[in-house]
Amino acid sequence: MDAVDVPANASLRPSARWLVPRLVGRALPHVVLLVYTVIALFPVVLVIINSFKVRNAIFRTPYQPPLPSTFDLVGYETVFARASFQQYFFNSFVVTFTSLFMVLLTGSMAAYALSEYRFPGNRWLGLYLAIGIMIPIRLGTVSLLRLMVGLNLVNTLAALLLVYIAQGLPLTVFILTQFMYQVPRELKEAARMDGASEYWIYWLSVLLVRPALGAVAIFTMIPIWNDLWFPLILAPGDATATVTLGVQQFIGQFVSDWNAILASLTLAMVPVLVLYMLFSRQLIRGITAGAVK
Numbered sequence: 001m002d003a004v005d006v007p008a009n010a011s012l013r014p015s016a017r018w019l020v021p022r023l024v025g026r027a028l029p030h031v032v033l034l035v036y037t038v039i040a041l042f043p044v045v046l047v048i049i050n051s052f053k054v055r056n057a058i059f060r061t062p063y064q065p066p067l068p069s070t071f072d073l074v075g076y077e078t079v080f081a082r083a084s085f086q087q088y089f090f091n092s093f094v095v096t097f098t099s100l101f102m103v104l105l106t107g108s109m110a111a112y113a114l115s116e117y118r119f120p121g122n123r124w125l126g127l128y129l130a131i132g133i134m135i136p137i138r139l140g141t142v143s144l145l146r147l148m149v150g151l152n153l154v155n156t157l158a159a160l161l162l163v164y165i166a167q168g169l170p171l172t173v174f175i176l177t178q179f180m181y182q183v184p185r186e187l188k189e190a191a192r193m194d195g196a197s198e199y200w201i202y203w204l205s206v207l208l209v210r211p212a213l214g215a216v217a218i219f220t221m222i223p224i225w226n227d228l229w230f231p232l233i234l235a236p237g238d239a240t241a242t243v244t245l246g247v248q249q250f251i252g253q254f255v256s257d258w259n260a261i262l263a264s265l266t267l268a269m270v271p272v273l274v275l276y277m278l279f280s281r282q283l284i285r286g287i288t289a290g291a292v293k
Contacts, residue, residue, distance in 0.1 A: 051262035075263030088246035099164035107172030115180035132170030155237040179209040
């Protein structure tokens with residue numbers, strides 16, 4: 001019998017048949033993430049480009065970038081002329097970063113104690129702190145207001161600091177405790193044998209869980225910076241108003257200054273975007289490390 005001629009690329013056909021589904025499977029997650037990114041960034045870009053336009057252009061051509069005929073900085077001029085935005089920014093920075101510092105400090109100490117020491121009620125205490133994640137702090141607004149009135153802390157930044165620290169601690173303790181468990185006990189025992197104090201060992205543990213600290217910092221900072229509820233209730237005075245509360249003065253029942261609103265929102269977004277760009281790598285490392293664990 002004559003030998004049947006076999007094409008030279010016959011052996012490649014089965015693999016080629018699976019090549020297209022494999023490429024589609026690899027590309028699909030990237031396409032989904034790209035679509036989600038566009039959807040998430042679209043309102044942000046829309047606010048920024050319209051903050052540099054005249055009022056008529058905001059409503060007539062909202063999706064068009066500012067052109068020489070529509071470019072105007074009247075919104076930013078109004079923000080700095082009519083409002084004490086420098087004071088609002090200062091208040092927001094003080095409240096946000098002081099709360100963030102105290103949450104990370106006290107939360108990491110509590111997480112270290114829960115993960116390192118065994119004492120009666122250890123697990124119950126951790127569970128009690130974790131319950132704070134499931135119960136919104138806004139449910140206790142009336143009680144918090146009565147407490148601040150009794151302490152004479154209404155219209156002070158201290159009222160906001162106490163509330164935000166209490167708000168951020170449950171999630172911080174829960175996440176950092178899980179990461180503290182992963183710190184090798186042999187390393188800590190070796191440090192003790194070398195005469196290191198417990199405070200030094202705690203600091204060593206904190207350095208080893210830096211990705212988790214970066215993730216917790218972003219998750220804690222953004223809700224505090226963007227919060228309107230507690231500044232409106234606990235510190236509505238002009239001397240203690242935050243950025244989000246300061247934006248409200250441009251919103252009226254009958255007339256709203258949209259140029260100033262969009263400009264103030266753009267200014268309020270800048271610190272959050274800068275912080276995310278600085279800590280995005282730590283955030284991704286913290287999330288992926290937590291997923292692997």
